Amino acid sequence: MVPNGGYTTSTFMTVASRHMQLTHAKRKQPHVINLHLEFLRRTAQGEAIFNVKDVKLGSRITNLHLTLAQMDDSNKLVDEVEGYITMSDMASETGLSLETGYKLYPEPLAVDLLALAQGKDANYIIRGPDAFASFRRAANQIRMHLIRPQQRPPHFPKALIDQWITFRPQGKEGRLTNDAIGFVVDIFPQIVEQYVNQDVEEACLGDGLTPEEAKAYIKKNGSRTYWYPTLSLNLDVKKLLPQEGVEWLFVRIQAKSIKDGRFDLLIHVLDEGGDLVALSTHSSLAVDASRNTTRTKKKENKL
Known part of the structure; x- marks a missing residue:
């Protein structure tokens, strides 16, 4: 693993x-x-x-x-x-600061974080059990809230995911600090899954399904499994979060090209107030999941 x-x-x-x-x-x-x-x-x-x-x-x-x-x-x-x-x-940085007017496009859907914490937000819903949790265990440490399928605007590209996340280490309440940003920019539903396992991904949201029904659907239909190893990762941290951390962060993940088993990712991280916390870019591969769960002895780990 x-x-x-x-x-x-x-x-x-x-x-x-x-x-x-x-x-x-x-x-x-x-x-x-x-x-x-x-x-x-x-x-x-x-x-x-x-x-x-x-x-x-x-x-x-x-x-x-x-x-x-x-x-x-x-x-x-x-x-x-x-x-x-x-x-x-x-904390002590000083220097030239200018307002650029930069905004995310398409604009993220509105959210009520108090309602979201209770599973009652109109636009976002908590993501249920991971479709392939056996080798994506890190996702169990984060609670993801994604756009409800019926609320997703038609002009949103399929290769785009918006999520609000909270930290739940071992199922307990946690706070997200700057030390966790490296984790935040690489923990999300994979964009490729929106294409090859779209029904399974929607079942993970559990919209209209009980947790037991969602798990049963995933077990029956989640057969096309891939692993997405990162080749390189860049991170630019824009803002210092409070020392005690924050409860919520917004993360947008977007791919520009998915071709021949290789793809890119651009990740924006924003806080509750809409301030840019970090930017990250990835270069990644999409390979059979067996490459993640097996390791050949005395051979170079090839990708």
Whole structure:
């Protein structure tokens, strides 16, 4: 089983922040403002070793190079993910600020978050059990609220998903902080599923179905399973969330091209007030799900 790429990304962010706090505490640069990761090989559940290199130490920003390594089947330590992270202190940033007038298009549907928390919002509904939960366990830590199928405007492209999310670690109430943004930008219903398993995805919403009926439908119809490994991930953090975190974040996911088993993703993250929190771009593959659940010994992890 390969861990969720967003979980790996947030782990990189946490390691970078911890490195700055322990090794360069006087610089007071605890926040990730920019990140680029290359997923070289499949990661696996278990122990991992991070190596952090100071590339450039600056008065306002610091550049780090990080690698994640794990033991392969021949008991050799192999680099699996590596990337560059830019650190700063977002709480004390000053400089030129201009209003650009940028807005999402198409405009997101209106939401009543108090009603949404009770499952009574007119436009959004909670997403039920994942269609393929056995190898997408990370989704169980997040509560997703998607557009009700009957409320989805006809001008919304199929390759676009809007969701409001809350953090529910182990089913308990949680708060979303900047450390979680790496996870947030890689945890969502896959756009490809809107094409190859559309009925199953709508069943996951449980609109008009009991949880038991939704699970039965998924078990009967959810047979076309894919894995979507990330090749590279970029993250630009625009806003520092409150230290205690927030309950809700809005996430828009959109693909521009899905071709020959390769696709892109653009992710916007906004807070309750509509402020831009982060932008992320992904380059990904769509392959058979068996590639996620099997691991051949003594062979390179090929994609």
